[in-house]
Structure formats: C-alpha cells, structure tokens
Amino acid sequence: MSLFQQSTDKTKGTRTQVLCAGAVAGLVSRFCIAPLDVLKIRLQLQYHSLADPLSTPLGKTPAGVLHLAREIFRHEGITGFWKGNIPAEGLYLSYGAAQFLAYRSANQVLESLERRENVKIPGTIKSFLAGAVAGTAATTVTYPLDLLRTRFAAQGTEKVYAGLIASIRDITRLEGPAGFFRGLPAGIAQIVPNMGLFFAFYEGFKPIAADIHLPFGSGDALAGISASILSKSAVFPLDTVRKRLQVQGPTRGKYFGGAKMPVYQGVRGTIGMIVKREGWRGLYRGLGVSLIKAAPASAVTMWTYERALGLIQGLGERGDGSG
Template structure:
C-alpha cells in the first residue's frame, strides 16, 4: 500500500479523494488562521507616497505592530476573525481541488491511452493543477470574499454575523458582490496551482526516500512547491484582497477611509497601487504569506496523503 500511496496524488476513489481533501483543508485552516488574518491586514494597509496627509502618518505597520494592535484592541479572538467562512472555504476548496485534480489527470491518461494526446508528466501536473485551482476558486469564491471581509474588520463591526453579511451584500451589492475580484483570483490561481502541482509531483518522488519525524518527503515537497509558486503570483493576491473589500462598506474596513476606489479591473488596480504606494505595496504581507504557506501546504499535503491512505486501508479491511 505504501508504494501505491506514493505513486500518484490523485489515486483513490472519488469519495476517498473528496473526503481526504476536505479533511486536509480543515486541519490546515485551523493551524494557520492567525497568520491568514495578519497577511490580510498587511495587504489592506494603505500608505500614499504623494498624499501629504498620508505621508505625515507612520509608514505601513510591520507584522509585529499589526499583531500587537490586534491583541490589544480585539483580543485573541481577533486572530480568528472570519474563521467560520474560512473553514467552509478550506473544506470545500480542498474537496473540489483534489477531485478536479484527480478527474483531470484521469481524463488526460484516458486520452493518452487512446493515442489522442501525449503530455509529459510535468506538463500534465501543471494543466491538472491549473484546472483544479480554477474550479475550486470559482466554486468557493463567495466564502473567500466573506473570509477577507471579516478578517478586515477592526474594532468597528461591519457585519454582525455570517447571515447578516450575506443579507447585506445581497441587498446592497447584488449576487455579483460575492464575486468581486474573481478575475484576479483566477488569474492568480492558474499559474499558482499549476506551478504548485508541477513542483510537488516533480519533487515528491525524489524526496520519497527522505525520512523525517513526521513521515516521508511529502511535506518537504509541499513546502518547497508552495513557497516558490506563492512568491511568483503574490501581487495578484494583493490585488484580489483590495478588490474584495470594495463596495458600499469599503470605508469601514481597516485602512479603508483613505484607500482609493478600485473599479477598473486587475491591470488598473495594480497600476494604481504602484503609482500611489510604490511597487513594494504589491508584496506587503509576502513574508507572512510565505511563513503561512510553508506549514499550510505541509499540513495540507501531509494530511491529505495520510487521510487518503487511512481511508483506503479502512475500505480494504471492511
């Protein structure tokens, strides 16, 4: 069974893959929730390079400053703001992602067996990862937007609860309000997930002989793949976060009173950020994102592989 488990991430029945992906998403989210809140707060900070009022204010706060501010004014629960929609996001995202990844790989393999297409392993992993990421991002985007908005709430409450937020967005922004920034999300996830799975599949086999306290090299491959991929596409993640807090309640979120209105698409938003805040603003929060990416990906892939293995063994013994 060990050699079977190490052979391919997408092996297993459809039910096993969905269950293992969901478990991996839940465990990963619980572990990295505080880092996620810190990253979002950093990405939403606004500091104009030309506005005299803004220029006289303090430079954008660092990670420790943001953490201390949350602890002082919001308490420890502030680090888990948005956790309910985020748990739903990670649960459904993980399930859809791994199911789509498995299904795409199987479809490509079927075409290869018929001689209709021949794709190298790394390219196949990239294509499958990109399709899986796009499907998962689109299907779960409303939860992603809600997670961001709750995490962006400071001491001022924008929404009193999850149901209230859904009613408010529906009433004042319409159904499209739940998909603000989706184009940036898809534009980010295609290269990110494609690169992630390509790196992961390429590294998993060479690292399979590495023995670590918590298992094989699955976690190391996941960490490496995530860090490299995340660094490449991070500016699009910042654009996505800025777009997600647009709308009637924009000024109520952290840093929103001075932040410009972004309503002209990805390129225009990115150009506005660079023009007003400098190119470094696109990478604000990258350090936290990379710190988050390492344990998140390691826990996700490690938990997924183990959960899938346990489910397979359970079915064999039943």
C-alpha cells in the same frame, strides 16, 4: 508496496475517498494557519501613499508585523486572530475537497487522452494542466466564502456585519449576487499559474524528497513547502489585488485601512493605481507573512491529504475484507 505508497498515486482512490481526504486536509490546514492569514490580509489592505510616508502605522521591517499582532491582541483579543474563521473553515473544507477531486479527474482525462491518441504528455505539463484546472474550478465554486473570509478578517474594532447570516443578507441587498464575486478575475488569474506551478513543483520535488526522513514522516511535507513558496512568490501581486477588490463596495471605508484606500476597479486598474500611489512594493505587502503561512499550510495540507487518503483506503479495504 505499502498502502501509503499506493495512495500517493494521484489517480488512486475513489472519488469519495479523494473528496473526504481533501476535505480533511483543508480543515486541518485552515485551523493551524488562521492567525497568519488574518495578519496577511491586514497587511495587504494597509494603504501607504508615496506622497504621504505617514499614511501607514506600520514600518517596513518584521517589527511591523509584530506591532500589528500586538495591536490586534490589545484591541480585539485573542479571538481577533480567528476573525472570519467560520467562512474560512467552509472555504478550506470545500476548496480542499474540490481541488483534489478536480485534480484527480483532470489527470484521468489527460491519461485517457494519452491512451486514445497514443501520445505521451510530459509529466510536468500534465501536472501543470491538472493543477490549473483544479485551481480554477475550486476558486470559482468557493469564491463567495473567500470574499466573506476576507471581509471578516479585515474588520477591526468596528463591526461591519453583525454575523455571517447578516453579511450574506447585507451583501445580497446592497450589492446583489455579483457582490460575492468581487475580484474573481484576479483570483482566477492568480490561481491558474499558482496551482499549476504548485502541483508541477510538488510532483517534481516529491521523488527527490522521498528519501528524506523527517520527524513527522516522509518528504511529502518538504515537497509541499518548496512548491508553495516558489509558486506563491510568482503570483503574489494578484493576491493583493484580489484582497483590495474584495473589500470594495458600500462598506469599503469601514475595513482596516479602508478609510484612506482609494476606489479600485478591475485587475489592471488596481495594479496601475497601487504602483502609481504606493510603488511596486505595494503589490508585495504581506509577502513575508504569506510565505511563512504557505510553509505550514502546504505541509499540513499535503501531509494530511496523503495520510487521510491512505487511512480511508485502508478502512475501505478492511471493510471489504470483513464482508
């Protein structure tokens, strides 16, 4: 069995190795999909009232996305596509590491339970539970960075915060510590089924895709793409709710689309208001871009994680051998 094949076992590797591999995967993934992330967030914050069809500058076709991209480039320059990149890099770095570490630890706990109770937990259920635990832990720990990423990405030509330090200071002063966790219930409600389904689909697709040879390696990337598309589509409305709650507060009217956006309170209240004023389509704004983003993001994340873990383990084995 090759070193890479060994590394694909979710219980293999030390905690440090898993932590480093997950961190590398998060960093690489974030850098690649940053422009799509900005476009998705802007689309989700775009308010469109059913009573006023002219309340949004964008159409309902893919041309609307292209129009938005041209507007960002024209008024904010190429750097506009990387707004919020500093907190986002921190988010993806810490989220990737925390997610894979929690996933590995949860699987170890479940396997220990199986041995102690002499029971067999079906693989799909085990993957779902471990993925849900991993997603909840990673989301909660890194949520302030997620909120900062959203607020910076939602800044148009008008600056809301002078910089990262200033944003932390202003949110703390004007909104208190709770301000960093606006929309967290929606985030957890989204991530539990999303990550649970993602890992369950991924573990199910990986054996099927193992024999598929692609230019960039094995079928790990294909399994990641398929799993992400299915899981994200199922929970996307909660992602839209989370984004709109994240820009609430004293600076709400200064963000993209914020001038016409109503005040939202709570997950249920936000869903109800969006459906009432914008229709069910309002909950799925940006889904197309999200799915396009999900494919390379998940492919890069899982592909990089598997290979980074294999490389780290290989270096460790050589180091032990040389000693």
